[in-house]
Amino acid sequence: MNFYSLNNANNQASFREAVIAGIAPDKGLYFPERISPLADAFFNNIESFSNHEIAFKAIHQFVSDDIPDAVLKEIIENVLDFDFPVVELEENVATLELFHGPTMAFKDVGARFMANCLGYFSRGEHTEVTVLVATSGDTGGAVANGFLGVDGVNVVILYPSGKVSDIQEKQLTTLGQNIVAIEVNGTFDDCQSMVKTAFLDTDITNQKKLTSANSINIARWLPQLFYFLFAYKQTKTKGKEIIFSVPSGNFGNICAGMVAQKLGMPVKHFIAATNANAVVPKFMENGTYNPIPSVATISNAMDVGDPSNFIRIRHLYQDNFAKLKENLSSFSFADDTTRAAMKAIHSESGYVTDPHGAVGYLGLKKYQKSNSDTYGIFLETAHPVKFLDVVEDTLGLSPELPPQIQKVMGKEKKSIKINTYEGLKSYLLDS
C-alpha cells in the first residue's frame, strides 16, 4: 500500500519511505491510500483472538508490502508485552488504562512500533538514521525507551530545561547508549522550532538522514488504533452502543480510533476532550479552524495550539463538516473543572485519575447527558504518578511509585546543555 501526501495526492511513498522520511517532501502528512474494512466475522468473534492476533490483522494491510508477516509478528510481540485493561468505574462508564507500558504513558506503543520498524528497515543499510524529537515530557521518555539499543538508529531528544517533571527528565536522560538528551535553555516551543530548523538545514541533511518520531510519523500514529480494538474486545458484551472519549492534544490517538472504526469496528460516537486549548471544540461549533498559541494547563501533554493530526481527521470525512459532526463531539474543560472531576471520581469510586484522564471523563459525562443509552469508555493516557504534583495537590495523596519508575529515579542524569540553534547544529555535525 502507498501513502499519499495530504498536500498533494500525487506525492506518494511506500510504508518504508514514509516512515523513514516522517513527512512528505511537500511538508504534507502521509495518509493511507485505502482503508479496507476487515471481515464482519473478525468483529463478531474478536474475543476469541489474542491481542497479538488482533493487532496483526488490523495493521497488516498498511505495512505488508514492506514488512514480511513473520517480522510483523515479531514486532507486535515486542511492542505489546503488557496489558490494556478496561476498568468500570460507574454504570456505563469505564476507563481504558493505557499506562501499563515501560514509561507509563500511552505513547509507548507507537514509539516502540516505530522503533521496531525503523530498526528493521536499517538492517544492512550503511547510513545511520537520526531520530530528532522535541518533547514537552511524555514523548521523550517513550521514544528513548522504544529506541534504546536499536542498531543503526541514533536518537536526539530536545527538552526544555526545568519544564518537565523529575520523573519525565529521568526517563529521557538516564538511558545512555544510542540516546542523547539535549537540555535547552528555553521553552518547548523553542525546542520544537530548533527541530524544524534542523530538518530544513541542508548543512545537516546533506550529512545525516533525519527523521521525526512524533505522531505525524505513520509508524507512531497508526498502531494506536490497537487500543480501541482491545477496548471493544472487552466491552462488546455490554450490549450497548460504545462511545469513546479521548483526551486530545495533537489528535493522533483519536484519529487512530477513527481508523479502527473505518476498519469496521462498531462505535457510535467519538468525543475529543481538551483542556483550555480549545481550537477543535471551537471548530466543531462554527466550522472555522483558528490555531492559536498554546496556554499552559495541568494536563500539559495536551497543551497544543495547532493540533497536527486534525487535518487527517478532516480528510477522513472528506472535509464534510456535517458528516464529521455526526461522529465527533469536542468539549473543552478548564483546570478547576478537571481538578473537581479528579476529586469526584476519587471520592465516588476510589479511582485515581491523572489530569488527562479526568478531562476524558468530563467529555464522556457531558456527551452522555443527552445520550444516556450508551456504554462510555474514556482513555486514561498516563499513570497518575507521571503527574505527581497535580495528583498530590488535588487529592492529598501520593500514589506509590511503580517499579519501572523507581528503576530510573536512582540513575544518573546525563544531558548536553544548549542555548541556541547553533548548539544543536554543532552537536549534529560533530557527532
Ligand SMILES: *Cc1c(COP(=O)(O)O)cnc(C)c1O
Ligand atoms: C500525548 C498525550 C496526550 C495527547 O495525545 P494526542 O494523540 O496528541 O492527542 C494525552 N495524554 C497524555 C498523557 C499524553 O502524553
